[in-house]
Amino acid sequence: MPGTGRKKPFSQAMPEPALEPVHGNAIVVIQPGSLNLRLGRAADTFPHSIPHCIARRHKQPGKQNQYEDPYLLRPKDEHSQAQTLQEWGLKHATQHLANATTQTGQPREAVSEEHLRKLNREVKPELLDIRSPAKWTDTAIKRDYLIGEEALYVNPKDHYCLRWPMRQGAFNLHQYPGGTPTAVLQDLETIWSYAIQNFLGIPLKDLKHYRAVLLVSDLYKRQQVREMMTLILTRIGFSAAFVVQESVCATFGAGVSSACVVDIGDQKTAISCVEDGLSQKKSRLLLEYGGRDLTRCLYWLLNRTGFPYKDCRLSNRIDAMFFQELKEKNCHLDKDMFGVEQKEIRVGQPNCKLSKYRFYMGDERVLAPMAMFYPNMLGLIGTNVCKNMDRYCSDPADTLDEDYLMQTMSKHEQAARLVALRKKESATAVEQLSQNDSSIIDEAQMDDDDTMDRPEGPTSEVPSTGGISKLIRMMEEEEEGVDISEGLMGLDEGICRSIERCEGEDMRRRMYSRILLVGGGFVFEGVTEWLGELILKHIPPHIVTSLESTDIVYQPKDIDPKVTSWKGAAILCCLDTAQELWIRQGEWHRYGVRVLRERAPFIW
Structure with missing residues (x-):
C-alpha cells in the first residue's frame, strides 16, 4: 500500500545520470587558489589568472585599526619568526652549498656576507625623474568592492579593507571581521561572479546553460567542499557541476597515468601519489609553507648583506609585490651560477617618483630556494606545520557521516x-x-x-x-x-615520506620513478637536478637497485607548471568517462552532500 513501504536506499532512489556530453565552451573550470583564481572555459588554451582577493569599502570609515589580510606576511597568531631556528637552518644550507660542485666537478666559489655588506654599504639611491608606472585605483566613485588587480592597488589611506578568502587551499577563517564561513562564501561568490562576467563574458542569467568543474585540494575539508558546491549550483546558478582533486588533474594535464604529484603553491605544498586517476589517501601530505615563505626568506637574507633599500617593509603591499618579483627574476638552483653579481632595481610607491639602486647579490639567490629543503630557515614554529589527511569531520547535513x-x-x-x-x-x-x-x-x-x-x-x-x-x-x-600531524620536514623528505606510505613495493617504485612538480611557488632554474639528487639519498637501497631512473617532470608538454592542474581538469571534463560525474542542480537541491558519495571521483 502507498506510504507503508520502507524508503529506498539513497543509492537506489537517486536517478541515473543522463547528461549528454557538451562542448568545452559550455564548461567553466574553476581553480580557487590562495593567491590566484584560475578560471576559464574548458576549450580555452590557458585560463584567466587574477589575484584571488577583494577589497570591500569600510562601513564605518572613521573606525581605526580595521583588519586587513596580509599579502605576504603570515598572520601573527599562526607562526612567528624564530631567529635561532633560522640561523641553524642557514648554517646547514650553507654547508651543503659549500660542498656542492659544478657540472664539470669544480667546487663552487662561496661569497661571504661581509664582502657583500662592504659592497652594498657604498650603494646610494638615485632619484629618477620618472614616476612609477603603477597607479593607485581610482576610488572616487566609492564602489562597494573591488576585485583582483584593482583591489591590490587600493591606496591604504582609502577606506577599503583587502580580503583573501582562501588560505593554504581552504577557507581563510579567523577571529576578525570577514573571517567567518558566511563572509568567506560571500567574498567567493562576488569574486567568481565578477570573473565569469568580466573575463569570460557570460551573463549570470545564462549560467543555466553552462556547467562547472571545481578543483579542490587533496586534503579537502568536506564541509567546505559542500559549501562551494552549493555556491556553484545554487547561488551562482550553474546547471551541473562536479568536483575533482588537483593532483588527479595534474596527471591528466601532464599526460601520465601515475606519478607522485608535488603541488607547490604560494602558501602550501601538497604531496599526493596518484595511480590510474585515484589519489592514494595514505600518501596525502600538506606542508604549511610555499612560495611566499621563500620570499620572506630572501628578504631576511638580503638584509643580512646590507640591502640598500632600507625603507622596504613586507607589511607594505607594494614592497611585498616588488620582492615577489625580485625573487622570481633572480633566484635559482643552478650550481654553475655563483659569485657576486650586480643588480639594478627601481622602486617606488604608485604615483610617486622612482628611486634606482645598483646593489650586489651573492649566494642568497640560491639559499632562498634551498629553504624548501631546509625549512628551519623559514623560522616556522608551532604545531601541525605538516599535516596528513584527516577525514574525521562531523557534518550534520550528511546522514552517512x-x-x-x-x-x-x-x-x-x-x-x-x-x-x-x-x-x-x-x-x-x-x-x-x-x-x-x-x-x-x-x-x-x-x-x-x-x-x-x-x-x-x-x-x-x-x-x-x-x-x-x-x-x-x-x-x-x-x-x-597514518599520523594526524607531523613535525617540520623538508620537501625532499616529505616526498619520500608520502611515497613510502603507498601500498606495495611496485607502486612505490613507480612513484619514485616519476615525480611531477606543479604550481607556481617553486619555479626556479635547476630545480629538477637539485631535487633529484636529494631524493635519491632517501630512497631505500633495495628500491634504488631496481629503479631505472628517477624522472622529475617539471614542464610536461611545455606547459607552465602553474596551469598544469587547470589544464588537466579541462581535459578530464570533456572525456566520455567523466559524464557520469556530473551533479545536476536539481539533484543537489534534493540530495545535498549525499550525492557526492555517489558521484565524486574519490572516496568521500
Missing part, C-alpha cells in the same frame, strides 16, 4: 567495534580511551562471543561525544595507518 553513524549505533554495536579494534590496536590505546568513557570499555572487556550474542536492550545510553570522537579517530588511524 561517521559521527552520525556512531551516534545512532547501539551501545552493543559500539562495544563490538571496540573489541575488534582491540585485537589490532595496542592495549595502550584502549586504556587511553577507557579514561574518557569507561562505560564503553566495560562492554568491550566482555568476552567477544558473549558480546555478540547478548540481546540489545530496549534503551541504550549513547556514549559521550568525546568518547565517540576518539573511537572514530582510533578507527581511522587503524584504517589509514
Whole structure:
C-alpha cells in the first residue's frame, strides 16, 4: 500500500545520470587558489589568472585599526619568526652549498656576507625623474568592492579593507571581521561572479546553460567542499557541476597515468601519489609553507648583506609585490651560477617618483630556494606545520557521516567495534580511551562471543561525544595507518615520506620513478637536478637497485607548471568517462552532500 513501504536506499532512489556530453565552451573550470583564481572555459588554451582577493569599502570609515589580510606576511597568531631556528637552518644550507660542485666537478666559489655588506654599504639611491608606472585605483566613485588587480592597488589611506578568502587551499577563517564561513562564501561568490562576467563574458542569467568543474585540494575539508558546491549550483546558478582533486588533474594535464604529484603553491605544498586517476589517501601530505615563505626568506637574507633599500617593509603591499618579483627574476638552483653579481632595481610607491639602486647579490639567490629543503630557515614554529589527511569531520547535513553513524549505533554495536579494534590496536590505546568513557570499555572487556550474542536492550545510553570522537579517530588511524600531524620536514623528505606510505613495493617504485612538480611557488632554474639528487639519498637501497631512473617532470608538454592542474581538469571534463560525474542542480537541491558519495571521483 502507498506510504507503508520502507524508503529506498539513497543509492537506489537517486536517478541515473543522463547528461549528454557538451562542448568545452559550455564548461567553466574553476581553480580557487590562495593567491590566484584560475578560471576559464574548458576549450580555452590557458585560463584567466587574477589575484584571488577583494577589497570591500569600510562601513564605518572613521573606525581605526580595521583588519586587513596580509599579502605576504603570515598572520601573527599562526607562526612567528624564530631567529635561532633560522640561523641553524642557514648554517646547514650553507654547508651543503659549500660542498656542492659544478657540472664539470669544480667546487663552487662561496661569497661571504661581509664582502657583500662592504659592497652594498657604498650603494646610494638615485632619484629618477620618472614616476612609477603603477597607479593607485581610482576610488572616487566609492564602489562597494573591488576585485583582483584593482583591489591590490587600493591606496591604504582609502577606506577599503583587502580580503583573501582562501588560505593554504581552504577557507581563510579567523577571529576578525570577514573571517567567518558566511563572509568567506560571500567574498567567493562576488569574486567568481565578477570573473565569469568580466573575463569570460557570460551573463549570470545564462549560467543555466553552462556547467562547472571545481578543483579542490587533496586534503579537502568536506564541509567546505559542500559549501562551494552549493555556491556553484545554487547561488551562482550553474546547471551541473562536479568536483575533482588537483593532483588527479595534474596527471591528466601532464599526460601520465601515475606519478607522485608535488603541488607547490604560494602558501602550501601538497604531496599526493596518484595511480590510474585515484589519489592514494595514505600518501596525502600538506606542508604549511610555499612560495611566499621563500620570499620572506630572501628578504631576511638580503638584509643580512646590507640591502640598500632600507625603507622596504613586507607589511607594505607594494614592497611585498616588488620582492615577489625580485625573487622570481633572480633566484635559482643552478650550481654553475655563483659569485657576486650586480643588480639594478627601481622602486617606488604608485604615483610617486622612482628611486634606482645598483646593489650586489651573492649566494642568497640560491639559499632562498634551498629553504624548501631546509625549512628551519623559514623560522616556522608551532604545531601541525605538516599535516596528513584527516577525514574525521562531523557534518550534520550528511546522514552517512561517521559521527552520525556512531551516534545512532547501539551501545552493543559500539562495544563490538571496540573489541575488534582491540585485537589490532595496542592495549595502550584502549586504556587511553577507557579514561574518557569507561562505560564503553566495560562492554568491550566482555568476552567477544558473549558480546555478540547478548540481546540489545530496549534503551541504550549513547556514549559521550568525546568518547565517540576518539573511537572514530582510533578507527581511522587503524584504517589509514597514518599520523594526524607531523613535525617540520623538508620537501625532499616529505616526498619520500608520502611515497613510502603507498601500498606495495611496485607502486612505490613507480612513484619514485616519476615525480611531477606543479604550481607556481617553486619555479626556479635547476630545480629538477637539485631535487633529484636529494631524493635519491632517501630512497631505500633495495628500491634504488631496481629503479631505472628517477624522472622529475617539471614542464610536461611545455606547459607552465602553474596551469598544469587547470589544464588537466579541462581535459578530464570533456572525456566520455567523466559524464557520469556530473551533479545536476536539481539533484543537489534534493540530495545535498549525499550525492557526492555517489558521484565524486574519490572516496568521500
